Amino acid sequence: MPIQFPKKPGLVIYLTAGDPDLETTKQIAIAAIDAGADVLELGVPFSDPLADGPVIQRAMERAVGRGVRLTDVLTLCKAIRAERPKGGLILFSYLNPVLRMGMEPFCVAAKAAGADGVLLTDMIVEEASEYMAAMKKHGLAPVFLAAPTSPDDRLKAIAEHTEGFLYAISRTGITGVSSTLSDDASKLVQRIRQFTDKPIALGFGVSNAEHVRTVGEYADAAVIGSAIVAIIEKSTPQEAPAAVAEFVRGLRR
């Protein structure tokens, strides 16, 4: 299933898998797809999420505490895929759990689970040759990130190697909600445009419908993470799928 953004702007929704529990994440994922999410990022819980802000850190801590592991997230991915054949599914992980499984076995399992692509937070293009070769072999899209601090030569390399979409980081910093979008965001997307026609999704701090509308003026999709994870944190497991669905529907209103 190729990653597509038929409606503009597209919506990429991040969930920390296993928060509050794996079954609820599955229900939330299905609800989010039905509410209009084009791509779901299934976050693999990790003990040391150094690129994440407090909201996702807490979600990861809860999921790690419950013993949720990469193999569980792959099983979850497969279950979501079984119920929703369409809709992009990305596995979003720090590198170490993937290394522990082994790059090749991971790619085999990710493909079997119906994932479309993988995003590794702490994998930069220079270190990625083995990773990219394994991804290519198994028909998976490696999604790379670009930052406002990335100089043009790095943006060019990132644009060349990313598949599915390019994840543009709106600001210097960690994940988390913010009241306004950084001025860095549109400038970064314009700079990336010089190098690629691949879809560009903008994330970090994208928190509400107004932000999504603004992102739609210059990017192909918006990534919403911490705002969703915060809703899940405040909801009971029974309420969470409907609460997330309502929020996702509201993002494009």
Added chain:
Amino acid sequence: MEHSIIDPVRTLGNGRFGAYGGRYVPETLMAALQELERAYAAVREDQAFQGELAALLKDYVGRPTPLYFAKRLSESLGGAKIYLKREDLLHTGAHKINNALGQALLARRMGKQRIIAETGAGQHGVATATVCALFGMECVIYMGEEDMRRQELNVYRMRLLGAEVRGVGAGSATLKDAINEAMRDWVTNVRTTFYILGSALGAHPYPTMVRDFHRVISREAKQQILEHEGKLPNAVIACVGGGSNAIGAFYEFIPEPNVRLIGVEAGGRGTALGEHAARFSGGLPGVLQGTYSYVLQNDAGQVATTHSVSAGLDYASVGPEHAMLHDQGRATYTSATDTEALDAVKVLSRTEGILPALESAHAVAEAIKQAPKLAKTDVILVNVSGRGDKDMGILAREMELKGAGA
């Protein structure tokens, strides 16, 4: 992982130490790491920079440090002659200032006015706060709340020096968690901030740069032991947390095949995962905080919690150059338990009147094990990386010094 390498030990190279090292960081940091790499490569060969660093190391920090023959300790063990490299005598009380000063000079040259650092035992935090005071820089130190509690005196020292100490409550609230939080700060303030990383860890160029700033330890020690003994030591022993004092103490001896290099990790209070910080016996290669090295982790790749009586060794990974030396067999890595380290503090204090840091006491403990097995003409060189004043609270509690006698 396969990587081409061009003599990574002897040059700034590509940040690889065999298969280890590299750069595994959020993209946002890459421009800063590349800027740092270029700036460091430039000062590495710069006479003016190296001259200024050498002058400050001499006049401000107190280098060279003595190499002291521990006669009573050696005689009491009845074996090899034990020499102590006295990094504990440096300004601020540990080797950490060698690196903090070097990086602060580099930060100043790069025009960065805001400094951040992490600290475990507080010695790197104190060293960083000290050099920031010296150069009039803003200083923020991240420290695990558990470490703030057990190394309280160093928290006061940092604050007195004008640094802001930010407690980190996540995870086990120790060194690893402090590094996570420092990296989050750096990602956020990367345009204005210089991160003075305190050990030979993290993404390239840190492991190489930090090692270079500590190379002076073995450069001096090699010359000093030749002056004292007319020969090289049979073994060099150093404690290994992240591994900065050890790589500094080992480095000039690496090309000397007859010198055994022994790193001592924290054996903690048991061999189960979570009870120690012995990465080479309990860990597997993985990526933590920017570098590929041995990591204590579970079978799902979650990084394990660690335990050591010494905050400075209480860390789940280890510098990548040590990982290479381990795999090559060039260095061997062993461990000392909490109890052995505490005993070593007492032994060194009472035979030589030298109170080592709990970290350094792990190296002393290994020397106590090794010396009796060697001949009286053999020589062991122990790096006493820091002094133990900071540990008096722990020592008083653990040794019941408050009672009638220990």
